[in-house]
Amino acid sequence: MSKAQFIKLYPENIEQKKILQIVECLRDGGLVIYPTDTIYGVGCDIFNKTAIERLCRLRKINPQKNNLSFICYDLSNISEYARLENNIFKVMKKALPGAFTFILPASHKVPKILNTNKRTVGIRVPDHNIPREIVRELGNPIITASIKDENDEFIEYTTDPELIYEKYQNDVDIVVDGGFGQLVASTIVDCSQGDFNVLREGLGNLDLYL
Numbered sequence: 671m672s673k674a675q676f677i678k679l680y681p682e683n684i685e686q687k688k689i690l691q692i693v694e695c696l697r698d699g700g701l702v703i704y705p706t707d708t709i710y711g712v713g714c715d716i717f718n719k720t721a722i723e724r725l726c727r728l729r730k731i732n733p734q735k736n737n738l739s740f741i742c743y744d745l746s747n748i749s750e751y752a753r754l755e756n757n758i759f760k761v762m763k764k765a766l767p768g769a770f771t772f773i774l775p776a777s778h779k780v781p782k783i784l785n786t787n788k789r790t791v792g793i794r795v796p797d798h799n800i801p802r803e804i805v806r807e808l809g810n811p812i813i814t815a816s817i818k819d820e821n822d823e824f825i826e827y828t829t830d831p832e833l834i835y836e837k838y839q840n841d842v843d844i845v846v847d848g849g850f851g852q853l854v855a856s857t858i859v860d861c862s863q864g865d866f867n868v869l870r871e872g873l874g875n876l877d878l879y880l
Contacts, residue, residue, distance in 0.1 A: 674703075674839045676831075678847045681705075681799040686807075693807045695843050701725055703817060703834055704804065705848035706741075707797040708769050708856045708873050710834055712842060713812040716740060716783050722813060728841055729815045733784050739771050739792030740811035741801050748793050751777050751811065758861045761879050767797040769873035773860045790862045800848045816855055829853055 677688050692702055696714060699721040703712045712728065714721035726733055742748050745763060752774035754762070762772055776791040794814060796802065805811055817828045817838075828834065831847035838845060857874035860867040868876060 674835065674842050675844045676835050676839075676847060677844055679800050681848055684799055684803050689803050689807050692804055692844055692846065696721075696804070696808055696812065699724075700843035701728065701841070702804075702812075702844045702846065703831075703838060703842055704801050704846040705798060705831070705851050706794075706801055706814075706856075707767070708852050708854060709828055710817040710831070710851045711741075711801070711814040712817055712838070713741065713801075713814040715808065716811050716813050719785065722784065725813060725815060731815060733786050733788070737773060737788070737790060737792045738784060739794050739814050741794045741796065741805055741814045742811045743802050743806045744795060747811065748774075748795075749777075751780055752791050752793055753777060755861075755864055758864070758866075761866070761876075764879040765874065765876065766795040767802065768795070769797065769854075769856045770794070770876070771856045771858045773858065773862050773869070775862050792858070794856065796856075798848070800846060 679688055696702060699718045701712055701714050701724055703710055714725050740751055771792045771794050773790050773792050776789055780791045781788055817834060829851040835845040854873045857872035857876060858870040859876055860869050
């Protein structure tokens with residue numbers, strides 16, 4: 671495998687040509703590292719089984735045990751992949767785009783996509799133009815996992831795209847430089863039982879939207 675491409679993008683002035691290049695890579699089964707409103711993530715097209723397997727190997731994830739999250743462009747395409755009760759939808763509408771991962775009951779599509787018996791799915795709509803523009807152009811969500819070190823910690827290199835590239839240049843196909851990332855992950859909220867249960871306090875403050 672050749673070394674990853676390093677693509678510089680500016681969130682406030684995104685070059686469409688570069689987005690199309692990233693989308694083409696995803697459609698071909700590539701892995702892409704990109705910025706979010708929290709820490710950097712690595713992701714692939716949800717409909718490419720080989721890419722999902724590569725992602726799970728890279729992050730040492732067992733998809734039967736771990737909740738893989740989807741990055742969606744907005745709330746409108748979330749309903750394809752998750753079931754939303756009205757009270758949950760109202761809060762998500764206020765909180766997103768934002769630094770949250772909402773765990774929701776999965777639609778019938780999700781187990782087929784992930785080849786698992788998963789009944790829940792994590793949904794993200796980051797408050798960041800780069801991943802949302804990638805997803806919008808792709809036409810469907812991407813599966814996303816956080817960039818962490820071997821001990822599952824978020825450390826300094828994980829905020830610096832150049833250092834991320836040094837570490838992952840032989841493991842992924844594209845690293846997007848969208849500027850420095852955060853050191854704090856998203857707030858994880860389990861809504862699978864119809865209410866709000868914060869599993870991990872992160873950058874998003876759910877109390878602002880309840």
